[in-house]
Amino acid sequence: MTSAPTAPATPALDLSADPAELTRALCDIPSVSGDEHALADAVEAALHAQTDLEVLRDGDAVIARTHLGRSRRVVLAGHLDTVPIRDNVPARLVDDADGRWLVARGAVDMKAGDAVFLALTTRLPRPAADVTWVFYDQEEVAAERNGLGRVARNHPDWLAGDLAILGEPTDGRVEGGCNGTCRFLVTTHGRRAHSARAWVGDNAIHHAADVLDVLRDFRPETITVDGLAYREGLNAVGISGGVAGNVIPDECTVHVNYRFAPSRSAAEAEQHMRALFAGFDMRFVDMSPGARPGLDAPVAREFVAAVGTDPLPKYGWTDVARFSALGVPALNYGPGDALLAHADDERVRVDTIAPCLDALVTWLS
Numbered sequence: 001m002t003s004a005p006t007a008p009a010t011p012a013l014d015l016s017a018d019p020a021e022l023t024r025a026l027c028d029i030p031s032v033s034g035d036e037h038a039l040a041d042a043v044e045a046a047l048h049a050q051t052d053l054e055v056l057r058d059g060d061a062v063i064a065r066t067h068l069g070r071s072r073r074v075v076l077a078g079h080l081d082t083v084p085i086r087d088n089v090p091a092r093l094v095d096d097a098d099g100r101w102l103v104a105r106g107a108v109d110m111k112a113g114d115a116v117f118l119a120l121t122t123r124l125p126r127p128a129a130d131v132t133w134v135f136y137d138q139e140e141v142a143a144e145r146n147g148l149g150r151v152a153r154n155h156p157d158w159l160a161g162d163l164a165i166l167g168e169p170t171d172g173r174v175e176g177g178c179n180g181t182c183r184f185l186v187t188t189h190g191r192r193a194h195s196a197r198a199w200v201g202d203n204a205i206h207h208a209a210d211v212l213d214v215l216r217d218f219r220p221e222t223i224t225v226d227g228l229a230y231r232e233g234l235n236a237v238g239i240s241g242g243v244a245g246n247v248i249p250d251e252c253t254v255h256v257n258y259r260f261a262p263s264r265s266a267a268e269a270e271q272h273m274r275a276l277f278a279g280f281d282m283r284f285v286d287m288s289p290g291a292r293p294g295l296d297a298p299v300a301r302e303f304v305a306a307v308g309t310d311p312l313p314k315y316g317w318t319d320v321a322r323f324s325a326l327g328v329p330a331l332n333y334g335p336g337d338a339l340l341a342h343a344d345d346e347r348v349r350v351d352t353i354a355p356c357l358d359a360l361v362t363w364l365s
């Protein structure tokens with residue numbers, strides 16, 4: 001008789017381990033966007049083991065909070081998902097002249113930040129502010145799938161706080177606000193024909209050269225917003241077209257990503273792009289407006305002072321935008337060099353993780 005297959009056991013996370021060890025354990029549970037279930041289970045089990053925390057599960061988001069009666073509440077938020085794996089899970093340790101590195105998908109974006117936040121639950125069981133931890137799914141993909149957005153719709157009270165800290169990679173400095181990001185498709189059209197008699201067709205892929213010319217000639221701006229200089233960017237991130245090896249194609253689509261400064265609203269960003277690609281067939285497929293730095297809120301100022309270095313702008317899009325829109329001042333702070341995020345050799349220097357935890361412990365003590 002054969003027995004029914006059993007589901008693989010959820011790996012146990014030791015939240016009292018060194019945060020670099022914990023980062024490694026998190027990286028070893030793959031969690032590409034949309035497939036975070038195993039990691040969310042592991043995080044939920046570890047948070048349930050902390051007896052003083054109230055824990056909530058919403059899809060593959062896990063939220064926990066203290067009820068210590070403090071006058072302030074700080075929200076520590078991190079996404080659990082990663083961009084696709086590229087032979088970089090499980091994690092490995094590599095030594096070079098700069099030190100020891102943990103090489104793994106998600107090491108920078110943003111499992112080291114998640115590890116710091118998770119480790120805080122055991123390092124500082126009675127913080128000076130009430131704390132809410134939010135670990136959520138599907139941040140790296142279209143805005144409509146974002147797990148924090150779902151939590152905001154289903155349980156808005158769980159996101160309340162005086163300051164939200166997103167543990168996105170900032171190399172241990174504060175990065176304020178974030179650029180907006182949007183994606184759109186620019187499609188060129190033609191007429192199908194046999195490629196042996198191309199003169200009766202019209203090649204849509206060749207027309208895509210006009211779209212690429214616009215992109216190549218575009219000069220992105222750097223826009224200073226409340227003292228921080230946000231670099232914009234406009235890039236093709238995909239291109240598709242073609243019917244068969246002997247057919248003149250009638251359609252070609254260029255997938256474009258525009259990163260825009262937080263001084264532009266979503267509508268302004270869209271209008272800017274529509275003007276740039278006037279006359280082309282365009283369709284917007286994702287829109288995530290940015291957030292101004294917002295570092296003037298008293299509690300944000302205190303945190304910046306505690307970290308002790310000048311804030312920088314965040315060039316990527318992060319959920320500081322969502323917290324800011326909800327009226328919660330928010331900033332980015334976590335280990336890892338954002339320049340290494342999403343790279344094939346994504347890696348975090350092991351000795352840069354614990355200092356972020358130490359800084360939070362000091363600030364919240």
Ligand SMILES: N[C@@H](CCC[C@H](NC(=O)CCC(=O)O)C(=O)O)C(=O)O
Pocket residue numbers: 109139140141142143168169181286288314315316317318338341
């Ligand atoms: N809906 C957006 C989401 C993109 C989110 C992603 N964020 C990061 O990589 C933050 C890391 C950093 O820059 O520090 C992004 O900016 O691409 C979309 O689908 O594009």
